[in-house]
Structure formats: structure tokens, C-alpha cells
Amino acid sequence: xxxxxxxxxxxxxxxxxxxxxxxxxxxxxxxxxxxxxxxxxxxxxxxxxxxxxxxxxxxxxxxxxxxxxxxxxxxxxxxxxxxxxxxxxxxxxxxxxxxxxxxxxxxxxxxxxxxxxxxxxxxxxxxxxxxxxxxxxxxxxxxxxxxxxxxxxxxxxxxxxxxxxxxxxxxxxxxxxxxxxxxxxxxxxxxxxxxxxxxxxxxxxxxxxxxxxxxxxxxxxxxxxxxxxxxxxxxxxxxxxxxxxxxxxxxxxxxxxxxxxxxxxxxxxxxxxxxxxxxxxxxxxxxxxxxxxxxxxxxxxxxxxx
Amino acid sequence: xxxxxxxxxxxxxxxxxxxxxxxxxxxxxxxxxxxxxxxxxxxxxxxxxxxxxxxxxxxxxxxxxxxxxxxxxxxxxxxxxxxxxxxxxxxxxxxxxxxxxxxxxxxxxxxxxxxxxxxxxxxxxxxxxxxxxxxxxxxxxxxxxxxxxxxxxxxxxxxxxxxxxxxxxxxxxxxxxxxxxxxxxxxxxxxxxxxxxxxxxxxxxxxxxxxxxxxxxxxxxxxxxxxxxxxxxxxxxxxxxxxxxxxxxxxxxxxxxxxxxxxxxxxxxx
Numbered sequence: 126x127x128x129x130x131x132x133x134x135x136x137x138x139x140x141x142x143x144x145x146x147x148x149x150x151x152x153x154x155x156x157x158x159x160x161x162x163x164x165x166x167x168x169x170x171x172x173x174x175x176x177x178x179x180x181x182x183x184x185x186x187x188x189x190x191x192x193x194x195x196x197x198x199x200x201x202x203x204x205x206x207x208x209x210x211x212x213x214x215x216x217x218x219x220x221x222x223x224x225x226x227x228x229x230x231x232x233x234x235x236x237x238x239x240x241x242x243x244x245x246x247x248x249x250x251x252x253x254x255x256x257x258x259x260x261x262x263x264x265x266x267x268x269x270x271x272x273x274x275x276x277x278x279x280x281x282x283x284x285x286x287x288x289x290x291x292x293x294x295x296x297x298x299x300x301x302x303x304x305x306x307x308x309x310x311x312x313x314x315x316x317x318x319x320x321x322x323x324x325x326x327x328x329x330x331x332x333x334x335x336x337x338x339x340x341x342x343x344x345x346x347x348x349x350x351x352x353x354x355x356x357x358x359x360x361x362x363x364x365x366x367x368x369x370x371x372x373x374x375x376x377x378x379x380x381x382x383x384x385x386x387x388x389x390x391x392x393x394x395x396x397x398x399x400x401x402x403x404x405x406x407x408x409x410x411x412x413x414x415x416x417x418x419x420x421x422x423x424x425x426x427x428x429x430x431x
Numbered sequence: 432x433x434x435x436x437x438x439x440x441x442x443x444x445x446x447x448x449x450x451x452x453x454x455x456x457x458x459x460x461x462x463x464x465x466x467x468x469x470x471x472x473x474x475x476x477x478x479x480x481x482x483x484x485x486x487x488x489x490x491x492x493x494x495x496x497x498x499x500x501x502x503x504x505x506x507x508x509x510x511x512x513x514x515x516x517x518x519x520x521x522x523x524x525x526x527x528x529x530x531x532x533x534x535x536x537x538x539x540x541x542x543x544x545x546x547x548x549x550x551x552x553x554x555x556x557x558x559x560x561x562x563x564x565x566x567x568x569x570x571x572x573x574x575x576x577x578x579x580x581x582x583x584x585x586x587x588x589x590x591x592x593x594x595x596x597x598x599x600x601x602x603x604x605x606x607x608x609x610x611x612x613x614x615x616x617x618x619x620x621x622x623x624x625x626x627x628x629x630x631x632x633x634x635x636x637x638x639x640x641x642x643x644x645x646x647x648x649x650x651x652x653x654x655x656x657x658x659x660x661x662x663x664x665x666x667x668x669x670x671x672x673x674x675x676x677x678x679x680x681x682x683x684x685x686x687x688x689x690x691x692x693x694x695x696x697x698x699x700x701x
Contacts, residue, residue: 143543151555159559266684268635270642270658271676274665282666369550373639377662388643391558403555410548 129422133415144407149193152400153186159396163206180397202401207393212401215386220405222292223382226305227371229298233306234313241310242317242356243349247341249322257314264311269370273304273377290379305374309363316359320352327351353424361417368406441692447685455505458498466495466652475668485670487661496652497674503653504682507564508633511571512626518572519579520615520622526580527587528606538584541577549574553636557645567646571633582625586618593617620697624690631686638679654679 152159160177161168177183181192196202202212245257280300281289288297324330325344333343372384379385387402459466470490478485484493526537544552553574560566590596591614599613640646641655649656654675661671 140543140546144546147543147547148555151552152559262684262687263680265687266680268638268676268679268683270639270655271672271679274658274662274672275676278665278669365548365550368548369636369639372550372554373642376643387554391554391645399555399558403551406551407547410551411546414546 130419133418137411137415140411141408144411145194145197145404146190148400148404148407149190151403152396153189159394163394163396197404202404203397205390205395205398205401207390207395207398212398215398216383216401216405219381219383219386222380223371223375223384225292225298226301226374226380226382227367229302230305230309230367230371230374233302234309237306237310238313238317238356241314242321243345245314245318246321246325246352247344249318254318258318261311261314264307265315267307269304269308269373270377272307273300273374276300276304277377292381301374301378301380304377305367305370308370309367312363313356313359316356317352320355321348324348324352350424354421357417357421357424361414361421364413364417365410368410438692438695440688441696444685444688444690444692447681448689451501451505451682451685454498455501459495459502462492462495462498464492464495466491466499467650468492475664475671477668478670484674485668487657487671488664488668493657493671493674496657497654497678500652500654500657500675501678501682503564503647503651504634504637504679507568507571507637507647508630510568511575511633511637512629514568514572515575515579515629516622516626518576519581520583522576523580523583523585524587524610524615527584527591528610534584537580541580544573545577545581549577550636550639553640554643554645557640562648564647564651567637567640570640571636574636575629575633578629579622579625582622583615583618586621587614590614590617620693624694624697627686627690627693631683631690634679634682634686 160173160180160182164172164176174183181189184192200213202216204210205212205215208215241257241261245254245261248254277289277300281287287299291297321344325348327348330343330348333347334340338346371382372388374380375382375384376388383402383405387399387406390398390402468491470486473482473486473490475488476482476486476490478493482492482494484497487493487496522537522541526534553570556573557567557570560569587610596609596613599609604613637646637653638655638658641648641653642659644656644659647653647656649660657675658672661668661675665672
């Protein structure tokens with residue numbers, strides 16, 4: 126077991142290097158000149174050459190790449206142009222807010238998905254199933270960018286229950302968490318229902334039934350754990366959409382996280398900051414994927430660790 | 432043809448998608464209002480005669496913009512799915528047919544792109560490339576091609592061992608002929624299901640990019656940038672955001688139902 130974890134963590138190194146290289150390539154190889162974009166079309170040639178030199182963009186690409194890696198190894202991601210601060214500092218400042226939002230969104234998704242999926246799964250075809258799955262299909266279809274403003278109107282402006290935007294206590298977290306978590310909840314609930322339907326006919330569930338447990342009791346006490354494996358796999362696959370949703374959700378609710386930092390940096394043509402944010406997201410994503418694998422092993426001991 | 436019997440998802444999804452296609456193709460012509468025409472006298476006008484869905488903050492007709500937005504959203508999504516499918520089929524198919532180091536190298540490249548959160552890739556590419564629709568399409572294709580490459584490779588690897596393929600190989604068919612004439616048609620079913628869900632996903636991604644200001648840029652209407660522009664007036668004029676929001680919801684619902692229906696259809700046939 127320990128050996129497996131160590132090997133997985135070591136395997137992370139080439140992936141992280143690949144992702145880092147891709148980030149560098151994105152910013153440095155994609156056509157479009159960041160210097161001209163920053164200074165505008167009317168900039169003088171002297172200014173362009175000057176800024177290009179100041180940012181080190183006049184060096185050969187290979188040297189820039191090595192300098193980038195070297196800086197990264199020392200925790201130096203360069204200097205933000207718009208915020209006049211080190212990129213690494215800005216990212217560390219904004220990262221906890223994003224983590225908080227993503228965690229709350231994930232929690233909301235799980236808290237919604239379990240009751241929905243179980244209600245639907247224990248009695249497929251029943252009224253509760255239809256209702257839960259109808260809700261799920263709505264949840265998948267409604268985009269974050271519309272759900273967010275909708276929640277703001279109803280719960281914040283009309284009823285005045287919750288604050289409109291910004292980060293603060295728990296009350297600030299409710300609307301963004303629902304906005305972020307609903308689509309994921311719907312997807313998970315559908316998977317859980319399908320997965321429960323599959324274990325329903327399994328021998329061990331029938332055995333539990335014959336020992337006197339009710340149909341629902343047998344399914345929940347013995348079937349649920351086995352039904353969870355595909356749900357956790359799906360959760361890992363959907364980690365990317367949770368990150369994507371968090372960028373949009375941060376913009377809707379003026380949430381001071383990494384996503385808003387990045388979008389504002391794009392607006393300000395602050396390329397070093399954009400590069401740092403993209404890299405932070407990519408490395409987080411790689412790590413989340415590894416964590417999902419570990420959870421997967423913990424839930425299902427049948428998975429052989431090879 | 433009784434494809435729809437016992438398969439309401441296919442019927443309802445198909446009907447929604449057909450209606451959307453009709454709205455995107457004929458809607459802008461039938462409506463006849465210029466989606467870019469600014470009329471400062473009807474700023475944020477509520478729905479009423481002349482403007483069935485009201486007007487936005489510049490007095491532009493919301494219905495006309497939603498219909499033009501349908502053309503842009505569906506056009507972009509269809510183009511992206513067609514391109515990702517083509518790239519995925521070529522990359523995945525070639526990797527599976529070639530095997531060995533070509534396969535290994537190609538799939539490592541796919542793995543690295545997959546290790547990158549797709550939506551971030553799209554944001555970064557769209558932001559750096561520029562404001563054209565073409566740039567937006569490139570960004571979304573960069574996000575989506577890996578999934579199809581994996582799907583096609585896996586399917587080709589399993590189909591390759593079927594008897595009809597061995598027969599064609601025994602008759603002397605070259606790998607390219609095998610791939611395009613015998614293998615790719617054989618995996619049309621699973622690919623069609625994934626592509627249908629794919630359109631829904633890309634509609635949402637396009638709307639999100641446009642909402643963030645790196646997708647379809649104003650004044651060109653897109654459902655995403657309409658929601659962004661209407662957000663500030665959501666209390667006084669909720670119709671400005673509701674119309675494009677509902678349009679996205681119905682489209683995604685339609686493609687999801689159609690995908691469910693198609694999956695059920697090929698599941699039954701197999």
C-alpha cells in the first residue's frame with residue numbers, strides 16, 4: 126500500500142513537468158505579442174523593445190523556459206504588471222478563497238446528490254424517482270452563469286436572506302456553493318441511482334434480504350458501499366468541471382479567489398500573472414486527480430494496486 | 432420506424448434539437464429585427480408589442496439577439512464537435528492502427544493535455560489568441576479533442592479483432608482502408624452518443640467563455656455575453672438575462688435528452 130502511494134507520488138513528477146511545460150508553451154508559443162497587447166497598438170518601438178527586454182522576452186525561447194523552471198523551483202513566478210507584486214504572493218493570497226469555494230461546492234453537491242440518488246435508486250420508476258431525476262436533469266441543464274444571478278434575485282434581493290456578493294462568514298458562502306454544486310449534484314445523483322439499480326440484483330443483497338432485512342435496508346446497508354465506486358470515479362472525472370465552474374462562480378459573486386484574479390489579469394493583459402494562475406490551477410488539478418485515486422482505493426479494497 | 436417507442440428521451444430531445452436548429456437557421460430571418468440596432472428610447476423595455484422579449488440596456492431587441500445567439504452558439508458548437516471528432520478519429524485511429532511507439536507517444540501526449548484542466552486551456556487559448564470566432568473555436572477544440580482520441584482508440588482496438596476486420600485484412604486491405612472503411616463506421620454509435628452530449632457541454636463552455644469576456648465579444652450577440660451584460664440590470668430588467676439563460680438551459684436539456692435516447696437506442700440494438 127505504502128509502496129503504491131510512493132510510486133504514485135513519484136509518477137506525479139513527469140506529469141507536473143508536462144503540465145508546466147504546456148503552460149509555458151501556451152503563453153509563449155501561441156501567436157499574439159503580449160508586449161504589444163500590453164502597450165497598445167500606438168506604442169513606440171523604443172517602449173516595445175524596452176518592455177520586451179525588461180520581461181526577458183528578447184532571450185531565446187529555450188533560455189526563457191529554463192529561467193521559468195528555475196524561478197518555479199525557487200517559488201518565483203515573476204512580477205505581476207498590473208498589481209505591482211510578486212505573482213507567487215498574489216496566488217497564495219487568493220488560493221484559500223478558491224479552495225473554500227470549491228470545498229463548499231463539493232460538499233453541497235454530495236449533500237444534495239446522496240438523498241436524491243438514494244430516493245431514486247431504492248424505488249426505480251416510482252414517483253420519487255421521477256421527481257428526483259427530473260430535478261437532476263434540470264440541474265444538469267441550468268448553466269452556472271444563469272443559476273447564480275437567479276439565486277441572487279430570489280434569495281438575496283427579494284427575500285434578503287443572504288448577502289449578495291463577496292467573501293465573509295458562512296452566509297456569504299451559501300449562494301456560491303449552491304451555484305457551483307448543483308450541476309455536480311445532478312450528475313452524481315444520476316450515477317448513484319444507476320449504480321444502485323445495478324447492485325440491486327447482486328447475490329449479497331439478496332442474501333441480506335433473505336436474512337430478514339427490508340429491500341431498502343438491504344440495499345442501503347449492503348449495496349450502497351459497492352454502488353459508491355463508480356460515483357467516486359465520476360467525482361474524479363468531474364473535478365475539472367468543478368474548477369471550471371468555480372472560475373465562473375467567482376466572477377458572478379465577486380469572490381476574491383484565483384479565478385477572479387486570473388480573469389482580471391487577462392483583462393489587464395498581465396501575462397506573468399495569467400501564466401501563474403493557469404499553472405496554479407493545472408497543478409491543483411493534477412493533485413486532485415491523484416487524491417481521487419487514493420480515495421478510490423480506500424473505498425474499494427478489491428482494486429489491486431499495480 | 433418506431434425508434435421513439437419506449438424512448439421518450441429520444442423523442443423529446445430530438446424535438447427540442449430540431450426546434451433549436453430551425454430557430455437558429457430561420458429565426459433571425461423570420462424575426463427581421465437587427466440584433467445590433469440601438470434604440471435609446473426603449474432601453475430595458477419590458478416584453479410587449481414590438482419587442483416580444485423586451486429590450487436590453489442599449490435598447491436592442493432581446494428576441495432578435497437570442498435568435499442570432501442561437502445561430503452563433505449552435506454554429507460554434509457544431510463546428511467544434513465536427514472538428515474534435517475529426518481530429519480525435521485521426522489521432523486515436525492512427526495510434527490504434529500503428530501500435531508500438533507511435534501509439535505510446537501519441538497517448539502520452541494525450542495524457543499530458545488531459546492532465547490539464549480543459550476549461551482552463553480554453554480560457555488561456557481564447558484569451559491569448561484573440562477576439563475572432565475562429566479563435567474561440569480553436570480554443571474549444573483544444574479542450575475537447577483528447578476525449579474523442581481516447582474513445583476512438585479504445586473502440587478501434589476492440590473492433591480490430593472482429594472477424595469482419597480480419598476478413599478484410601486477409602483480403603489485403605491496407606491499414607488506412609481498414610480504418611476509414613471498416614473500423615470508423617463500426618464505432619459510429621458510441622461516438623454519436625458522446626458527440627451529442629458533447630454539443631451540450633460545448634454550448635455551456637462557449638456561454639461561460641463569452642460570459643467571462645474571452646469568447647464571443649460584444650456587440651456580436653451570444654447567450655453567454657448577453658447574461659454578462661444583463662447581470663447589472665437583473666433587478667430592474669430580469670428579462671434581459673432570463674431569455675438567454677432559458678435558451679441555454681433548453682438547448683443543453685435537448686442535447687442531453689437526445690444523448691440519453693441515443694445511448695438507449697444503440698444499447699437495445701447491440
